[in-house]
């Protein structure tokens with residue numbers, strides 16, 4: 670079993686407040702791994718640490734066996750550990766096609782070559798079409814990105830991120846603000862994107878997590894509370910309590926298990 674991304678004792682404090690505390694994370698290469706937990710559990714801080722947006726107070730991060738605890742964020746991204754929206758950006762005044770092609774050019778370091786010939790740009794066209802097809806955006810190709818419906822805009826963000834050829838794709842609440850139809854579409858996209866790469870995602874929608882993810886790490890108050898597949902963590906009384914609060918017992922707790930297992934638990 671090989672882990673592409675690992676942390677040991679990863680910690681981050683803000684003025685003495687332990688936002689992330691002694692987190693040991695092991696993300697298996699090729700898996701879809703979820704980071705879940707109630708509000709304020711430390712999920713975003715963990716993402717910020719892994720992508721090197723912020724420094725760890727203690728602990729270490731290893732990516733592909735290499736210590737990246739102090740590696741600059743842009744270098745980490747170039748190594749293939751890429752967060753959606755980190756480098757990619759959607760330009761509303763450009764077409765969907767141009768957005769994806771630009772992301773491909775940027776990956777090759779051509780971002781400033783605005784004067785490049787049509788022939789040079791055409792070299793990126795084939796890959797652009799493939800990425801658009803993968804994102805279900807083929808028929809939106811000539812639309813201005815700024816005019817896309819919400820779900821399609823998120824799909825375009827993912828397509829521009831995939832243009833950067835990430836080895837590990839970090840997705841921060843990819844389903845946020847989506848309706849049921851967009852969620853189904855985005856889930857399929859993530860499943861496809863996960864072929865041949867690793868996905869680590871923060872997601873509040875537990876049905877999505879249950880459906881998509883091979884492994885789940887549950888954080889609460891900055892610490893790892895439980896880890897395993899969905900069936901295992903959703904039955905863990907500590908997880909139920911973290912999601913639903915204290916004082917549950919007997920039948921109530923049984924109902925709570927069912928609620929978490931069904932992805933119904935609120936994260937408040």
Ligand SMILES: Nc1ncnc2c1ncn2[C@@H]1O[C@H](COP(=O)(O)OP(=O)(O)OP(=O)(O)O)[C@@H](O)[C@H]1O
Pocket residue numbers: 683686687688706707708709710711712713714715
């Ligand atoms: N820059 C900061 N300064 C001070 N406190 C911070 C900072 N960033 C995060 N925190 C605190 O750390 C804790 C964890 O926050 P974080 O955003 O990582 O949680 P989360 O699990 O992503 O929550 P949510 O699900 O609400 O997004 C919170 O109590 C938050 O207020």
